[in-house]
Amino acid sequence: MRPYLIPYVKAGNGHKAAAMALREAFDMKKSSSVTVDVLNFSDKVFRILYSNIYEIIGEHSHKSCGAIYKLTDQKRDKSSLVQLVDKISEKNLTQFREFLRDNDPPAAICTHFLPQAILARMKLCGLYKGKVYACITDFDLHLMWLCKGVDGYFVANKVVKEKLIELGISSSMIEVTGIPVKSAFQNPDIIKERTSRSARMRILVSGSSITDKKVINLLNLMAKLELPLDIEVITGRNEGLYSKLSDISLPQPMSLNIHGFIDNMEQLMSRSDIMITKPGGLTLSESLCCDLPTIMFSPIPYQETNNARFIEVNGAGFLCQEIPCILRRLSFLYHNPDHLSAMRRKCRSLAFPGAAQMIADKVMKPLHGNLPDYALKKKTGLKMEGTGAIR
Numbered sequence: 001m002r003p004y005l006i007p008y009v010k011a012g013n014g015h016k017a018a019a020m021a022l023r024e025a026f027d028m029k030k031s032s033s034v035t036v037d038v039l040n041f042s043d044k045v046f047r048i049l050y051s052n053i054y055e056i057i058g059e060h061s062h063k064s065c066g067a068i069y070k071l072t073d074q075k076r077d078k079s080s081l082v083q084l085v086d087k088i089s090e091k092n093l094t095q096f097r098e099f100l101r102d103n104d105p106p107a108a109i110c111t112h113f114l115p116q117a118i119l120a121r122m123k124l125c126g127l128y129k130g131k132v133y134a135c136i137t138d139f140d141l142h143l144m145w146l147c148k149g150v151d152g153y154f155v156a157n158k159v160v161k162e163k164l165i166e167l168g169i170s171s172s173m174i175e176v177t178g179i180p181v182k183s184a185f186q187n188p189d190i191i192k193e194r195t196s197r198s199a200r201m202r203i204l205v206s207g208s209s210i211t212d213k214k215v216i217n218l219l220n221l222m223a224k225l226e227l228p229l230d231i232e233v234i235t236g237r238n239e240g241l242y243s244k245l246s247d248i249s250l251p252q253p254m255s256l257n258i259h260g261f262i263d264n265m266e267q268l269m270s271r272s273d274i275m276i277t278k279p280g281g282l283t284l285s286e287s288l289c290c291d292l293p294t295i296m297f298s299p300i301p302y303q304e305t306n307n308a309r310f311i312e313v314n315g316a317g318f319l320c321q322e323i324p325c326i327l328r329r330l331s332f333l334y335h336n337p338d339h340l341s342a343m344r345r346k347c348r349s350l351a352f353p354g355a356a357q358m359i360a361d362k363v364m365k366p367l368h369g370n371l372p373d374y375a376l377k378k379k380t381g382l383k384m385e386g387t388g389a390i391r
Contacts, residue, residue: 015111133151157178233245293347296312
């Protein structure tokens, strides 16, 4: 059968993580699928401009990110800038369009708006006959996701659904599935019951997407709380931050453990009481599935700020713009364990642990049984991942 296509863009980690969760869901249903970063179809210059610069700006210049968000948060038919972005993207992704014409996947589930826009336009022009689905990976709506030619939207919550309906999208085209996370975050055995309160509080800090200076300042100021905190910091692939933190020692009664790149995030989340993190859509979805309240820090304006506000309004976390606010929240939660327990229950009520499986079911249902065996025509030198019959 022809593999389902799950295209993403590695601008940040969330879009890829959602794509991998979807691929895992199709694998579990014994249905072939392929994930691919569409930027691999472009030249190096476009790839750097679209992905690497976004990550640099996202870490070091939040004002620039906010400005870009606002400028592109416009309807396509009314924004010359968005139309220009689409034209530039199409020009630089000719090979992606050729790949689609060669293989004509029965459906594409896009976890980023770039491939979605290209697929939707091809469909309107009669160059693609499959289904086009948008899997929105934030808790609010950016208008770049709005495209004519999209067959369905998978969204995080009713807020996004209502906004799409206000913009003229039929309710029947929108499914509130949650944001897809890997099955490791869905296993009830991984979530430890925290019914009895330890004298110590376990703090997980996701430092890989926060500037080194802010992480170091946070730890130095946390040392002044004089609370029994067990702090674990994840630095990811930021070897420089890992090296800097290795020189930090916290006074008793605190402990500090530094991790580099890890592949067991669900285990660290499951044994933590609170997580300090940037409010990316995927990270928050994973924490909700682990019943883990969050203190959200250093958000990118609009995109991550909106995520944080959704979590805060629903009682599953706190948004802090400055480090002293984090310290106050930590102290409050330590001395008010009942409030922390209530936040865990809020996490559970907001979580969609089966989002990826639900999306796979929705995509497969109208197509199942009508797909012949097929060998995917792979572009020379293109890195692809999945269970598609690549020959």
